[in-house]
Amino acid sequence: MALTATPELGSGAVRPAPRFFKRPRATTGVGSWFTSIDHKKIGILYGVTAFTFFLIGGFEALLIRLQLAQPNGKILTAAIYNQVFTMHGTTMVFLVIMPMSAAFFNYLVPLQIGARDVAFPRLNALGYWMFLLGGLFLYSSFVLGGMPNGGWFGYAPNTSMTYSPGHNLDFWIFGLLILGISSTIGSVNLIVTIINLRAPGMRLLRMPIFTWMTLISSFLLLFSLPIITVALFLIMFDRQWGTHFFDPLGGGDPVLWQHLFWLFGHPEVYILILPAMGMVSEVMPVFARKPLFGYPVMVFSGVAIAFMGFGVWVHHMFAVGLGPVATSAFSVSTMLIAVPTGVKIFNWLGTLWGGSLRFRTPLLFAIGFVIMFTVGGLSGVTHALVPADRQQTDTYYVVAHFHYVLFGGAILGIFAGIYYWYPKIFGQMLDERLGKWHFWVTLVGFNLTFGPFHILGLQGMPRRIYTYPKGMGWDFWNAVSTFGAFVIAAGTLIFLYNVRRTDKLRLPVPADPWDARTLEWITPCPTPEYNFLETPTVHSVDEFWHRKYTEDDNGRLVKVADSAQFIERLATEDDHIHMPSPSYYPLVAAIGLPIICYGQVYRLWAVSIVGLLVMISGFYAWAIEPGTEPPDPDELDGVGGGSHGAALELPAEGDQAELGRGEPVSVGAGAADAGPGPEPSASGSGGASGGGDPALPGGDTRGVGEAGFPGDPTLSVDDVDL
Amino acid sequence: MADLTTAPDHGPAAGAHPVDHTHATATGVSNAKLAMWAFLGSECLLFGALISTYMLYRHRSVSGPVPHQLYDIPFTSVSSFVLLMSSLSMVLALSAIQRGDEQRCRVWLATTALLGATFISGQIYEFTTFIRRGMTIKTNVTSGAFFVLTGFHGVHVTLGIIMLLSLVGLSIRGKIPQSKAEVIEIAGLYWHFVDIVWVIIFTIIYLIP
Numbered sequence: 001m002a003l004t005a006t007p008e009l010g011s012g013a014v015r016p017a018p019r020f021f022k023r024p025r026a027t028t029g030v031g032s033w034f035t036s037i038d039h040k041k042i043g044i045l046y047g048v049t050a051f052t053f054f055l056i057g058g059f060e061a062l063l064i065r066l067q068l069a070q071p072n073g074k075i076l077t078a079a080i081y082n083q084v085f086t087m088h089g090t091t092m093v094f095l096v097i098m099p100m101s102a103a104f105f106n107y108l109v110p111l112q113i114g115a116r117d118v119a120f121p122r123l124n125a126l127g128y129w130m131f132l133l134g135g136l137f138l139y140s141s142f143v144l145g146g147m148p149n150g151g152w153f154g155y156a157p158n159t160s161m162t163y164s165p166g167h168n169l170d171f172w173i174f175g176l177l178i179l180g181i182s183s184t185i186g187s188v189n190l191i192v193t194i195i196n197l198r199a200p201g202m203r204l205l206r207m208p209i210f211t212w213m214t215l216i217s218s219f220l221l222l223f224s225l226p227i228i229t230v231a232l233f234l235i236m237f238d239r240q241w242g243t244h245f246f247d248p249l250g251g252g253d254p255v256l257w258q259h260l261f262w263l264f265g266h267p268e269v270y271i272l273i274l275p276a277m278g279m280v281s282e283v284m285p286v287f288a289r290k291p292l293f294g295y296p297v298m299v300f301s302g303v304a305i306a307f308m309g310f311g312v313w314v315h316h317m318f319a320v321g322l323g324p325v326a327t328s329a330f331s332v333s334t335m336l337i338a339v340p341t342g343v344k345i346f347n348w349l350g351t352l353w354g355g356s357l358r359f360r361t362p363l364l365f366a367i368g369f370v371i372m373f374t375v376g377g378l379s380g381v382t383h384a385l386v387p388a389d390r391q392q393t394d395t396y397y398v399v400a401h402f403h404y405v406l407f408g409g410a411i412l413g414i415f416a417g418i419y420y421w422y423p424k425i426f427g428q429m430l431d432e433r434l435g436k437w438h439f440w441v442t443l444v445g446f447n448l449t450f451g452p453f454h455i456l457g458l459q460g461m462p463r464r465i466y467t468y469p470k471g472m473g474w475d476f477w478n479a480v481s482t483f484g485a486f487v488i489a490a491g492t493l494i495f496l497y498n499v500r501r502t503d504k505l506r507l508p509v510p511a512d513p514w515d516a517r518t519l520e521w522i523t524p525c526p527t528p529e530y531n532f533l534e535t536p537t538v539h540s541v542d543e544f545w546h547r548k549y550t551e552d553d554n555g556r557l558v559k560v561a562d563s564a565q566f567i568e569r570l571a572t573e574d575d576h577i578h579m580p581s582p583s584y585y586p587l588v589a590a591i592g593l594p595i596i597c598y599g600q601v602y603r604l605w606a607v608s609i610v611g612l613l614v615m616i617s618g619f620y621a622w623a624i625e626p627g628t629e630p631p632d633p634d635e636l637d638g639v640g641g642g643s644h645g646a647a648l649e650l651p652a653e654g655d656q657a658e659l660g661r662g663e664p665v666s667v668g669a670g671a672a673d674a675g676p677g678p679e680p681s682a683s684g685s686g687g688a689s690g691g692g693d694p695a696l697p698g699g700d701t702r703g704v705g706e707a708g709f710p711g712d713p714t715l716s717v718d719d720v721d722l
Numbered sequence: 723m724a725d726l727t728t729a730p731d732h733g734p735a736a737g738a739h740p741v742d743h744t745h746a747t748a749t750g751v752s753n754a755k756l757a758m759w760a761f762l763g764s765e766c767l768l769f770g771a772l773i774s775t776y777m778l779y780r781h782r783s784v785s786g787p788v789p790h791q792l793y794d795i796p797f798t799s800v801s802s803f804v805l806l807m808s809s810l811s812m813v814l815a816l817s818a819i820q821r822g823d824e825q826r827c828r829v830w831l832a833t834t835a836l837l838g839a840t841f842i843s844g845q846i847y848e849f850t851t852f853i854r855r856g857m858t859i860k861t862n863v864t865s866g867a868f869f870v871l872t873g874f875h876g877v878h879v880t881l882g883i884i885m886l887l888s889l890v891g892l893s894i895r896g897k898i899p900q901s902k903a904e905v906i907e908i909a910g911l912y913w914h915f916v917d918i919v920w921v922i923i924f925t926i927i928y929l930i931p
Contacts, residue, residue: 119753119757120753120757184761184764187760188757188760188761188764189757191756191757192753192756192757192760195748195749195756196747196748196749196751196752196753196756197747197748197753198748202748222760222763222764223764223767224767225764226764226765226767226768226770227767227768227771229768230768230771230772230775233870233874234775237866237870241859242859242860243859243860243863243866243870244862244866245775245779245863245866245867249784250784250862250863251779251782251783251784251862251863252779252782252863253778253779253782256775260771263771620888623888623892624897
């Protein structure tokens with residue numbers, strides 16, 4: 001399609017875009033992390049940031065447990081306790097599990113679908129910087145007068161100015177708004193990437209299951225975040241503009257907050273768990289050496305969970321008193337949503353059944369996930385029964401339930417993913433023995449911490465209390481739980497030591513260390529910047545596996561080829577791979593947002609306007625800079641010749657083939673010749689947008705038919721549109 | 723090596739005619755257009771939640787005055803008509819750039835922005851009138867819901883105007899040739915969405931008693 005570029009465009013290619021400072025070019029070194037728009041680097045940034053917040057949130061959990069270890073705890077005051085438990089919840093949900101999932105989305109999805117990057121690489125960077133700055137904004141409240149203290153659910157009217165003066169909750173409101181914008185940007189980007197950038201042959205039902213769960217989670221985010229955004233705006237107007245949305249005296253209705261919050265909040269729990277389910281569903285087939293049992297059913301039950309997830313929110317509100325009809329209806333829908341979830345659990349069992357299991361660390365975490373998640377799911381079903389739920393509401397039983405699904409579920413699933421993809425991401429293998437220690441210590445610690453909550457809850461210990469008197473019968477299990485929390489901390493230290501040790505040893509790993517099944521493993525480890533040298537063509541789900549293995553007449557596995565045969569070689573200069581250029585502007589635009597929010601927290605409009613100007617100038621500079629810079633003249637000399645240079649520049653400025661690979665000189669020259677005139681034919685587009693395949697002659701049908709398609713997340717409008 | 727019959731349907735985009743700027747994506751819809759549709763899907767829930775809030779609080783005020791005592795329906799009908807006409811000029815801008823007429827495209831884009839600005843001026847006039855007559859955002863829950871809902875819509879229109887004027891600027895610099903007509907189409911998607919939302923808001927706030 002680049003050949004349809006008009007002459008104006010061609011001349012535009014030569015004219016450098018005006019800019020405030022020179023475009024960054026470095027793709028290595030510390031500075032490159034600030035400007036990178038490579039989905040893999042952004043994925044690593046998400047992961048490292050989220051893990052740091054995991055340690056902070058874990059530290060807060062230890063403070064909570066120390067305070068509750070015995071009756072009349074004196075470690076925290078009531079006011080500080082409220083801040084710590086609010087930030088523990090907010091951190092773990094918005095700054096740990098969501099971005100940890102985003103780390104895997106970013107790193108893996110383009111690799112799993114055979115693309116060179118996400119659809120909008122710069123938007124991807126913007127999403128990350130907004131997440132980081134949103135997290136720092138939330139925690140800046142620590143030094144600016146106190147952290148948020150209204151719980152992660154922020155129930156009205158406790159969050160009103162009357163009951164919560166001070167800026168604590170304003171930080172919470174604006175922090176979550178920033179994080180919501182970040183997640184919305186990320187979800188739009190991933191939806192477009194997954195729908196549009198799949199490699200040839202990768203039909204929807206050939207996509208890896210993790211990519212499917214990413215797609216479903218992204219849709220959930222897309223449709224649930226605007227609801228919490230509205231709720232947060234309404235509470236913000238109540239606090240700062242004097243409205244009465246949640247003020248009963250002024251005719252407002254605090255229950256509206258609960259409806260809006262849980263209409264977001266319940267899809268949110270599936271946003272937290274579906275990615276982990278996807279990771280576990282990737283890990284199990286590899287270590288059972290069997291395909292995922294019932295792959296299409298797994299996909300459809302994921303979709304069913306997502307749909308039904310919007311229809312169960314009132315089960316968080318059974319104690320509000322919405323009447324028998326509403327509570328009965330939502331009780332039934334809550335029981336129904338257990339069905340697709342149960343289907344998934346049986347499919348995991350079916351995957352392991354009869355497999356030749358290799359009990360490596362990722363599989364241990366995956367099995368731990370299934371068992372712990374099932375425990376949490378079962379206590380969840382008891383919440384669906386309204387009479388039981390009325391007893392359990394606001395007790396530690398509920399705390400037990402959601403820690404079993406979020407820690408026992410999401411966190412264990414994420415650790416399975418970390419151990420499994422670590423060699424892919426860092427090119428080193430985490431130590432197996434330490435990994436197993438990490439698993440068992442964490443599992444035991446987890447059950448010691450959260451198992452007793454079931455008992456405490458049924459004994460009537462309320463949630464959110466900062467201390468309790470002697471003689472309630474809660475002393476023993478609280479002490480056990482606190483001990484368990486420190487066991488989890490020890491497990492986490494083992495993991496950190498393992499990472500450090502692995503980093504020191506720097507043992508090389510083979511490119512396919514697990515004998516894996518999906519496309520990301522045909523790239524070398526760690527993944528090169530351009531992902532795929534040659535766009536893979538997909539013939540089945542588990543494409544890589546089917547290239548290596550077939551079945552004989554008796555259904556036994558027969559190895560037909562060695563994986564080394566399919567691992568791509570590293571690119572050389574001659575491949576002329578031209579990736580999108582790094583950019584400062586996502587960071588610049590993102591910095592504007594917290595400045596706007598600080599202005600609003602302190603009601604300083606001048607500060608907000610400065611932030612707005614920073615943001616707008618970031619976006620305008622972004623809009624006029626091309627996605628991919630034309631290469632330096634010296635570089636062009638290096639690769640030999642003017643006609644080739646033109647061929648590289650044309651698609652770059654016409655942004656047809658930002659990520660398309662450079663063509664062999666013969667094709668490039670052809671493109672340059674044809675450049676000035678519109679050339680609508682399909683063969684022309686194949687040549688220009690990067691179908692030229694190093695392994696094949698330029699005129700090959702493959703180059704024509706695929707027209708640089710998957711590795712070509714073009715940004716034509718991204719260049720001029722905000 | 724590559725069996726093209728197994729490839730998904732890439733749609734007609736691979737060999738599309740020169741005006742059509744879509745690239746060969748798995749669906750045939752360009753990335754940017756798909757992203758705009760996804761974003762608009764998200765916006766539906768944003769306005770859905772705001773409209774629900776307004777519906778809930780329509781008759782819940784404990785003190786007056788409330789919006790339906792102060793409306794000037796003929797005035798707002800005229801400004802609504804102006805906004806609806808801006809959708810027509812947006813379509814004409816797209817039609818012009820698809821024919822390659824950049825000059826006329828700029829004229830229609832500017833017209834659309836002007837009509838949008840007229841609507842916003844009307845809204846500002848309406849807001850100031852209401853405030854002068856004693857109904858501010860804090861007066862009661864109905865007025866709060868009214869100002870927040872129409873205010874959010876107004877901010878959307880304002881962002882749309884900024885976007886349209888930016889497109890005019892880019893077009894003057896020759897950045898939006900015929901081959902990039904899709905940029906105008908995508909901006910149009912947003913603009914039409916904001917218009918449709920206003921039709922719903924106008925009906926719910928002003929027309930339903």
